[in-house]
Amino acid sequence: MTQMPPLNDLYREIVMDHYRTPRNRGELPTPPAQRADGHNPLCGDEISVYVLINGDVIEDIKLTGHGCSISQASSSMMSAAVKGRSLEQTRELVARFKELMTSETADSSDQALRELGEIAALSGVSKFPVRIKCATLAWNTLTQALDDAPQQG
């Protein structure tokens, strides 16, 4: 069993910024928005994601809930990243983010990290296995919202 890496890997500057100043807090009227709720039974973190889908684009996204710095920062960064993206691009981003989390030896080439943008700052979480669930909660809840949303014509 290895020693844990230093905390700076976890609490990067930009992560702390999103935690202190979360983006896209609030609710959206449902419908037309789609809401999904997620929670982490182990720690009690809770999140609600509201997505407003227009055609195949996420036109708006809002979040409520509470949780630790990692879950809050991750959800804030997620919301900033997917707003305005196409559904397909969003699902790709979710997949890429989960790869980043689940494997310490994940593809962290410049190319992959560049596509993730500032979200790449969360890469340190993968070295703290118990915190991975904190980071992925918002993303799983987003996926849930997209799955639940009525197909648009």
Place this chain on the structure above:
Amino acid sequence: MTQMPPLNDLYREIVMDHYRTPRNRGELPTPPAQRADGHNPLCGDEISVYVLINGDVIEDIKLTGHGCSISQASSSMMSAAVKGRSLEQTRELVARFKELMTSETADSSDQALRELGEIAALSGVSKFPVRIKCATLAWNTLTQALDDAPQQG
């Protein structure tokens, strides 16, 4: 944890004799006899005791069932000892026998052993704790029969 004593303590000559040639095997008609059944769930030994009580005397006793040498010998010796005894004397004998079994430091003075007669040959059982239940089965079943018997006038 101490080493077990030699087997001769357990399988005394007279014990083996009662095992090989059990006394008072058989059944008695009920009523007038009282029957009680005992069994040792751990090893499957089973015994039925039939006692015919006349006034306050055990006029006759018979046994059926199967079990190991110790349980068979003990029941045979028990039947021989109580036949013809008064109920009170019998209950005293049961108590004395149980004392003999339950404590390695039991009163095994000459006096006490003499009252037990040949039953005293079972004293070695107390050094083999797992076999104590084998030795007491018949005695407990006898007590059961006496308890169940209708009070006589």
Place this chain on the structure above:
Amino acid sequence: MSYDVRVLRSDFPLLRRVVNGHPLTYLDSGATSLTPRTVLEAMDVYYSRHHSNVHRGVYQTAAEATEAYEGARADVARFIGAASPDEVVFTKNATESFNLLARAWGTAHLKEGDVVVLSEMDHHANLVPWFQLRDSHGITLRFLRVNDEYRLDLSNLDELLDGARLLSVTAMSNVLGTVTPIAQLAERAHAAGALLAVDGAQSVAHLPTNVATLGADFLAFSGHKMLGPTGIGVLWAKSEHWAETPPFLGGGGMISDVTLDGFTPASGPARYEAGTPPIAEAVGLGAAVRYLSSIGMDAVAAHELDLTAYALERLAHSFDERVRIIGPSTTLDRGGVISLDVEGVHPHDVSQVLDQHGVCVRPGHHCAKPLMRRFGLAATARASFGPYSIPAEVDTLVDALRDALEMFT
């Protein structure tokens, strides 16, 4: 009535562990306690010299294993002042003990509409089995509330107990540290015709326990919280209640006879101990209670009381109100479990930063979600003590908390 904690600490191998460059500061005894060498050795000797299956063996090691297993039962009985070892039933943990109580005693004695009173302060182990019984058998549940002083609100106790069959409540909250008035609850429950079940998972590990005077009818606790191994728990009940409790789990060892038509249960503790029991774990628990008795539970309680006083004092005065204690602020009727709400820092992050200092505190709801909701919290960071805890560890905690506050400001 005191002991040299420095000497005692040398009995616990995990205290020699270094984590993230710091000696381990273990403040999570409320979740599970550290295990002294003597317990590990007892289990090792058991496996290395005596291991056999119990009860059905005649040969030497089988007799020894049975003696060790039943000896542990006698040790535990003595430790809690039980009238007889037969009153002590071994389970796998306190949680199974409550399931045994709810399903075996409960289904035999409670019918639709019968009332069981629980408390908002209780651990899920003493809530979920009763919800399950409600869902399957239609019993009615009522709840004692918790007041703003972090105590059970007894103002409506008589009302709650009216017509109740059982009151089941914790003796010490694993979140607040609150020690509940069991003697008083016993008296009032019995006066109302109800029995009293007590969750001793926290209390038995930290306070002297004597069931002869406790007033309870049932007591559940876990080995791993009282210096013993994982994999073993206890349900104690008065003989008269066991006599009226049918079996729970079915299998070998708990029967008197089995045919293709059905089975007859055994009597005694075996009735509730289906299958090969946690033999080595019982041996370990026996060693643990002997170890605790050799220190003396009075001394353990006094030691932890002093430490709790010191911690409450330091935590109250070191952070300009930025660290809030969720629980009684004095040691009156209180044990060494201290839940913290750290301003602006989520418990997960508190624990993460503290870990960097080698300090172990547990973030989360501590399996007491109704209680967390009561205080509007999703989680706390909880520090909790054991007989081996020392003031220097409280100092390390305070320093580490300061670091967390700085980092997140």
Place this chain on the structure above:
Amino acid sequence: MSYDVRVLRSDFPLLRRVVNGHPLTYLDSGATSLTPRTVLEAMDVYYSRHHSNVHRGVYQTAAEATEAYEGARADVARFIGAASPDEVVFTKNATESFNLLARAWGTAHLKEGDVVVLSEMDHHANLVPWFQLRDSHGITLRFLRVNDEYRLDLSNLDELLDGARLLSVTAMSNVLGTVTPIAQLAERAHAAGALLAVDGAQSVAHLPTNVATLGADFLAFSGHKMLGPTGIGVLWAKSEHWAETPPFLGGGGMISDVTLDGFTPASGPARYEAGTPPIAEAVGLGAAVRYLSSIGMDAVAAHELDLTAYALERLAHSFDERVRIIGPSTTLDRGGVISLDVEGVHPHDVSQVLDQHGVCVRPGHHCAKPLMRRFGLAATARASFGPYSIPAEVDTLVDALRDALEMFT
């Protein structure tokens, strides 16, 4: 595909034990197996360096404990060829596994009159829970009988399976040594629309097991019979069956949410693992299956087969028919469990005399009373082998049996 058993024996500390002046001849592995050093060390290292409660901790040792516990689940999953570690649920023993199956899966899927087929050969662990379910929920039980060749009588299998929902049967008899035709039973059960549950308590410890090809839907087994510690068992089920199985025991860890109105269960194995799990025991079981894998279960099975052949041969020819083997007389579809009926000597006495020679055999009904009745016996004296057993121990057994016969003639 073989190993040096002399070397292997040095891994088992109990084999150095001397009893009544003789080196221990341990022939009771069917009741519980001896424990190798590596298992004891794994548990000791766990307690000495990593012990913490699992799942809810953020700090270093809590993360390590969780990793160790979940790592053990993965080890066990690999050992039995499970599709995923999530299919492996830890219980306290095989008996609890069957209770979980009967009560959780059973109450959810079986209603009054639904048929479960068991066998006369089965252990109480796979009988009593179903009797309990019959008594509480009115299911109907049918039984496969055992023929004079000590095999399951399959002549009326289709009849028995007609309309049945589940067939639950042992893979290896702990009395007769008989290995049952699980592949065939699986096929016929499934053809009849029934699921198949397998009691692997004996088989998993002695034969290679691969649930991917076994054909079973459920498999129950115990750690202590496969070189692991006491206090842990396993219920394996296909994911699709777990998905339709409600919780069993209620408490902490198995919930997703709890309010004063009720609870929502968690998903995954946690759903069935209420309370603090047997953490050290899982670690020990993980070490045990890694040890067994390093020898190779094919090699273990081959070794025990040779030994069984030797024992059957010696026992058949040494006593002029005065020692009868209750079980198949050849190694065909047979494991290393040998029940003996010794003319004129009760099994208790056999075991007692053998103990004088340091030989451990178990007298009794072996928790299979219906099977004993089938053969008109109250008890047998049972010798059973493990990977560490050797021919010289068979010779000691034969000599000791000769002594018993002499003594009682």
